[in-house]
Amino acid sequence: MEPRKTTPLHASVSRRRALxxxxxxxxGLLGAALIGCSAGSKAPAPAESKAAAPSAxxxxxxxxxxxxxxxxxxxxxDSLNPYLGLGGGATAGAFHQNVYSTMFAFExxxxxxxxxxxxxxxxxxxxxxxxxxVIVRLNPKAKFDQRAPLNGRALNAEDVVQxxxxxxxxxxxxxxxxxxxxxxxxxxxxxxxxASTVRxxxxxxxxxxxxxxxxxxxxxxxxxxxGQIDLAKEMRGTGAFMLDSYHPGVSLKFKRxxxxxxxxxxxxxxxxxxxxxxxxxxxxxxxxARKLQWSSVANENIPQFAKDLPGTEIAVGTPxxxxxxxxxxxxxxxxxxxxxxRRAVSxxxxxxxxxxVLFNPRQFDALGVKLNVFWNAPLSGGYGAFWLDPxxxxxxxxxxxxxxxxxxxxxxxxAAGYTSAKPLEFDLLYPGTTYGxxxxxRAETLQSMLKQAGVKMNxxxxxxxxxxxxxxxxxxxxxxxxxxxxxxxxxxxGGSSDALLYYLNFYTAKAASTATGTEFPEFEEMIRKQMPVxxxxxxxxxxxxxxxxxxxxMLVVPAGPYTEFIDLVWKDLRGPQEWNPWSPSIRFGISYIxxxxxxxxxxxxx
Numbered sequence: 001m002e003p004r005k006t007t008p009l010h011a012s013v014s015r016r017r018a019l020x021x022x023x024x025x026x027x028g029l030l031g032a033a034l035i036g037c038s039a040g041s042k043a044p045a046p047a048e049s050k051a052a053a054p055s056a057x058x059x060x061x062x063x064x065x066x067x068x069x070x071x072x073x074x075x076x077x078d079s080l081n082p083y084l085g086l087g088g089g090a091t092a093g094a095f096h097q098n099v100y101s102t103m104f105a106f107e108x109x110x111x112x113x114x115x116x117x118x119x120x121x122x123x124x125x126x127x128x129x130x131x132x133x134v135i136v137r138l139n140p141k142a143k144f145d146q147r148a149p150l151n152g153r154a155l156n157a158e159d160v161v162q163x164x165x166x167x168x169x170x171x172x173x174x175x176x177x178x179x180x181x182x183x184x185x186x187x188x189x190x191x192x193x194x195a196s197t198v199r200x201x202x203x204x205x206x207x208x209x210x211x212x213x214x215x216x217x218x219x220x221x222x223x224x225x226x227g228q229i230d231l232a233k234e235m236r237g238t239g240a241f242m243l244d245s246y247h248p249g250v251s252l253k254f255k256r257x258x259x260x261x262x263x264x265x266x267x268x269x270x271x272x273x274x275x276x277x278x279x280x281x282x283x284x285x286x287x288x289a290r291k292l293q294w295s296s297v298a299n300e301n302i303p304q305f306a307k308d309l310p311g312t313e314i315a316v317g318t319p320x321x322x323x324x325x326x327x328x329x330x331x332x333x334x335x336x337x338x339x340x341x342r343r344a345v346s347x348x349x350x351x352x353x354x355x356x357v358l359f360n361p362r363q364f365d366a367l368g369v370k371l372n373v374f375w376n377a378p379l380s381g382g383y384g385a386f387w388l389d390p391x392x393x394x395x396x397x398x399x400x401x402x403x404x405x406x407x408x409x410x411x412x413x414x415a416a417g418y419t420s421a422k423p424l425e426f427d428l429l430y431p432g433t434t435y436g437x438x439x440x441x442r443a444e445t446l447q448s449m450l451k452q453a454g455v456k457m458n459x460x461x462x463x464x465x466x467x468x469x470x471x472x473x474x475x476x477x478x479x480x481x482x483x484x485x486x487x488x489x490x491x492x493x494g495g496s497s498d499a500l501l502y503y504l505n506f507y508t509a510k511a512a513s514t515a516t517g518t519e520f521p522e523f524e525e526m527i528r529k530q531m532p533v534x535x536x537x538x539x540x541x542x543x544x545x546x547x548x549x550x551x552x553x554m555l556v557v558p559a560g561p562y563t564e565f566i567d568l569v570w571k572d573l574r575g576p577q578e579w580n581p582w583s584p585s586i587r588f589g590i591s592y593i594x595x596x597x598x599x600x601x602x603x604x605x606x
Contacts, residue, residue, distance in 0.1 A: 061603075063268045066269070066602065067268075070275070071292060071294055076248045080232060083170045100238075101219050102121045102213070102217055102218055103123040103126075103138075103160070103219070104119065104120060104213050105119055105214055108595065113318045115385075118210045121214075122219060123137065124139045133200070133201055136197065140154060142154065142238040154196075156192075157198050158195075166225050176216050177213065182510075204532070212498070214593055238261065239260070240257055240266065241254040250276060254273075256270050267597060267599075268598070268599075272597060283296045284305075287568075288305075290606050293569065293573045294589055295587055295588050300363065302314060302568045303364065306367060309568075312569060313568075313571050313577060315568070315589075317580050317589070319563065320584060324490065324560025325491050325515060326556065326559045327477070327488055327556050328342065328487075330519045331477070337519075347402075347409040348449055348450045351558075353404075354449070354561055355561040357445050361373065373561050376562070377402060378556055379543065379546075381562060382562070383499040383543075386500075387547075397552075410454060427481030427486065427487045428490055429487060429488070430461060430462070442490065473491065473513055477517035500530055507524065516556070523550065566588070572605075573603075573606065579596050581593070
C-alpha cells in the first residue's frame, strides 16, 4: 500500500498541541508521567483494554429526507478518475465511493463496531462453485445517469470487464488484485458470463479475495474507458450520489442520485459539499457557524467547543487501523538481526505515556467520555475481533516485550554488547510531516524514551517523495542511516481491508512495502497457510497466532498506540456518531470501503 499523506486536521496531535509539547520539553513531559517508574523499578501489569466503544445507543429515530452534508478536505483529489494519480488515497477514495459502485463493500456497524463482513454493493448475490471461481450477479437496478452517452442504461458485465482491463493497465494499483502483477494477489481473470453475470477466477483459494475486491475495483462505464467521456473531469457512475461541480482549490459538490439502486428512500440527504480548507483556524470558524457539521475540530479543542456549543455532542468511534512501527533495516551488519536488540528497544517504549503525549485522552474524562488506549501488536485495535489485546492474559508471555521495562531493556542490551560505554546508536528515518503534523513529536518522544535505556536514537527527517518512498519504504529493508549505518524507519503502517491482508502486505518478502524482507521466512509460511481458511472463528484464531509470533520474535517494533476516534458533531446531523466504518484509518465518519453517507440524515436541516 502506498503511504498516503495525512492532513493536519487528521493528525493525532494538532499544531498547537505539538507546539505546547515542544515548549514544555518532551523529556520534561515524560519525566512527569514516569515519576515512580525508575529504571530499576518493576513496571506494573498493564490493564486490559476494553472493546472499542462507539457512541452510546439512543432510542430509534425515523430518518428524514433533505439537507446537505458538509465536511471539509484540505487538498484537491489526486484525480477524479480512480485509476489515475497515486491511487486516490482515503480522501479521494471517499469521493469515488460517492459516485462509483464496487461489486462488494463492507458492512458498517450501527452504534457498534463494524464486523468486517463483506456485503454486496453492485452485486446482488455471489457464489463460489469451487475454490478458484466466484460467480457474481449484478444488480439489475444499478443504472447510470441520464446524460449522453449513457442515457440511463443499466450497469452490465462489460463495464466490469473493461474496468478490470483498465485496472490491469494501472501499475500503481494492479498489484493489489492481479496475480499477473503480483504473485500474492488473488485474481487471474474477470470475464462476462452474460450481461448481468461476472466470473472471477482466482489463482488459489484465498479468503481475502472478496475483501480486496471490496475497495479496489470501482466500476466505470465502458464508454468512459473508451474515451467517450473524459473521466479525469467527469464522474459518471451508479453510486448514491453524482458529481455536481468541482472547482480545484475551492470545493467539490455532489447531489443525490434519484435513481440509485439502494433507494428510493436512501440516500436521505440531497447533497454533499466539500469545501477545500487547510487552515485549522478557518475550520474552527466554519464549524462554529454550523457551515461544517463534523470532522472539523482538533482533538484538543473538542472539550472547549463542546462547552461553548450546546447543540453539539462528542462522538466516539473505533480505533484506527493504521499501525505505526519502528521498522528495522535488515541489511548486513545491522544490529536488528539480534532479537535481543529488537526486544530491548520495544521494552524501552512506554506506550501508555506515548498515547498521553499524542492524544491526551484524559482531557475528555470530565465530559464523561472514557477513551481506551489500544496497543498495536503489531495489528491495530481497529480490526475488531482479529486484534488480540496484548494486555490480555490470552496474549500469553510475549506481551512482556511490549510492556515498559527499562531495567530489563538495559539488561538485554548489555547481553547484546551495548553498554553506557558502547551504546546502541541508530538513525530513525521518517518523512517529516507527510504522515501527519504529529510525526516529529512521535519521533522525539520515542527518542526521549529510548534514551532512558541508554539508546542513542537520532531522529532524522527525510524527503517523502525523493528519499523515503523509493529508498526506505520500498527499500526491501535494505537501507542505511544518515549519521550512522544502523537504521530503522518510523512508518505509519497503513490499514488494510482485511486483517490477514495486513500481514500479507507488510510481512512477506515480495511485498512492495515489506517490513521484514527475507528475514523471517517461517512467518511468511504461517501467513500463507492462513490464506485458504474461510471459517470466521478459525480465521480470527489464525490471525491471533500471527500476532503472538510477531511480538514474541519482535519482527518489527510496534510504536503506535491509539485511542478510539473521537469527534465533535452537530446534533442535528445523525450519522457520524452512529455509523462506524470497517477499517477506519484517517477521517471520523468517512470511509472509502464502507457505505456510510446514504445512511446520514438531519433532524433539522443545517
